[in-house]
Amino acid sequence: MTVIPDGFIWGAATAAYQIEGAATEDGRGESVWDRFCATPGKVRNGDTGAVACDFYHRYPDDIELMRELGLDAFRFSIAWPRVLPDGRGPVNQAGLDFYDRLVDSLLAAGITPFPTLFHWDTPQVLEDAGGWPARATAEAFVEYVEVVADRLGDRITHWVTHNEPWVVAWIGHAWGEHAPGRTSETEAIAAAHHLLLSHGWATEVLRRAAPDAEVGIVLNLEHVDAASDSPADLDAAREMDGMANRWLLDPLFRGAYPTDMSYEPPVQDGDLATISTPIDFLGVNNYFRFVVRASDNGGGPHVVKDPDAPMTDMGWEVHPESLHKLLVRVARDYAPRAMYVTENGAAFGDVRVHDGLVHDPERTAYLEQHVDAVLRAAADGAPMKGYFAWSFLDNFEWSLGYAKRFGIVYVDYPTLERVPKDSFYWYRDLIASRKPAIA
Numbered sequence: 389m390t391v392i393p394d395g396f397i398w399g400a401a402t403a404a405y406q407i408e409g410a411a412t413e414d415g416r417g418e419s420v421w422d423r424f425c426a427t428p429g430k431v432r433n434g435d436t437g438a439v440a441c442d443f444y445h446r447y448p449d450d451i452e453l454m455r456e457l458g459l460d461a462f463r464f465s466i467a468w469p470r471v472l473p474d475g476r477g478p479v480n481q482a483g484l485d486f487y488d489r490l491v492d493s494l495l496a497a498g499i500t501p502f503p504t505l506f507h508w509d510t511p512q513v514l515e516d517a518g519g520w521p522a523r524a525t526a527e528a529f530v531e532y533v534e535v536v537a538d539r540l541g542d543r544i545t546h547w548v549t550h551n552e553p554w555v556v557a558w559i560g561h562a563w564g565e566h567a568p569g570r571t572s573e574t575e576a577i578a579a580a581h582h583l584l585l586s587h588g589w590a591t592e593v594l595r596r597a598a599p600d601a602e603v604g605i606v607l608n609l610e611h612v613d614a615a616s617d618s619p620a621d622l623d624a625a626r627e628m629d630g631m632a633n634r635w636l637l638d639p640l641f642r643g644a645y646p647t648d649m650s651y652e653p654p655v656q657d658g659d660l661a662t663i664s665t666p667i668d669f670l671g672v673n674n675y676f677r678f679v680v681r682a683s684d685n686g687g688g689p690h691v692v693k694d695p696d697a698p699m700t701d702m703g704w705e706v707h708p709e710s711l712h713k714l715l716v717r718v719a720r721d722y723a724p725r726a727m728y729v730t731e732n733g734a735a736f737g738d739v740r741v742h743d744g745l746v747h748d749p750e751r752t753a754y755l756e757q758h759v760d761a762v763l764r765a766a767a768d769g770a771p772m773k774g775y776f777a778w779s780f781l782d783n784f785e786w787s788l789g790y791a792k793r794f795g796i797v798y799v800d801y802p803t804l805e806r807v808p809k810d811s812f813y814w815y816r817d818l819i820a821s822r823k824p825a826i827a
């Protein structure tokens with residue numbers, strides 16, 4: 389195995405709606421995901437996050453498991469509608485209390501809390517008032533961040549503003565497959581712009597509230613390969629790279645949207661300076677690469693799938709070398725001060741067998757190969773500071789419900805029992821391997 393850089397953080401990631409449950413408890417307001425799940429036909433099997441992994445109540449036991457794992461950091465998200473049930477205005481102290489307890493419990497276990505302020509659960513009242521396509525939602529987000537920073541800012545050393553604005557914009561606002569289920573490209577592009585803008589504003593708020601903390605954003609990024617060396621396929625790959633990667637990296641790191649793209653975001657004076665406010669780290673979520681060829685009819689890039697390639701249960705190709713290439717390229721082209729892989733992992737059809745355990749050799753192999761790719765990227769100059777496995781627990785996989793298991797800990801949904809999978813023990817041993825043995 390390649391060398392592990394000094395101080396490298398080993399983590400695991402989750403998100404509020406996917407694990408917390410307790411959807412109507414202690415004054416939590418409705419989020420767009422509650423509404424989406426309640427809309428027939430939107431989520432597989434009619435699943436919802438109403439109970440999920442019941443992390444809201446079971447977090448002390450889960451932190452015990454994290455301690456057994458030897459985790460350095462735990463990435464979770466804060467549910468905006470728990471803190472501000474009406475999106476803005478009156479603060480729900482009981483909701484904030486939960487995150488206060490969670491943070492204190494993590495710190496007591498020696499685990500760094502790594503909160504994300506927005507992992508997709510927009511308060512439904514704000515969606516009804518225009519949602520992310522409206523600039524007012526970006527303004528409301530900043531008020532929410534002020535409230536959270538005021539309560540937790542004395543203890544949080546790493547803040548993530550947003551998780552995957554690309555997915556929120558495109559899958560939620562153009563394709564309608566995620567909440568809020570809109571189907572307008574114009575709205576998707578406006579939503580992304582307002583997410584980026586609110587990231588910049590939030591960064592300024594967090595810097596004022598917690599000057600020593602590190603602030604970053606998490607993007608889903610994917611390496612793109614052309615299916616052949618033909619000029620048309622190479623152009624298609626460049627176009628795909630624009631849509632998947634440069635569209636958000638350029639404004640964040642260069643203060644300008646790419647000039648080779650035809651999108652027209654609703655930019656106002658000063659927005660791009662705000663969006664490109666320097667950040668302390670870039671979080672990269674990565675699960676697959678794209679292979680593309682030019683469309684026969686001159687349309688956009690066409691994604692090609694090799695039916696013989698190894699795939700996860702999501703139908704995503706397993707291709708660790710692309711993660712290495714992606715990290716080295718992002719470091720070279722955008723020079724972030726620090727980078728974390730904030731999500732990486734795989735769903736497989738895990739079953740609990742007669743010995744009561746869950747044997748997941750494919751996930752262990754996936755994690756091992758991808759960790760190696762990250763460490764090789766670090767050796768090749770990318771400023772890698774940590775790796776977070778997605779996910780700590782099996783959880784609610786958005787429109788696919790509970791059908792896809794990404795956890796290194798299995799969740800038996802009828803009883804909510806936790807069963808560490810073999811990959812959990814592999815990760816525990818990896819984490820332990822870099823710590824000096826106690827004589």
Ligand code: FCB
Pocket residue numbers: 403406551552555608673731778785786794
């Ligand atoms: C990412 C999301 C995360 C999870 C993984 C599988 O896009 O950030 O919540 O669903 O995919």
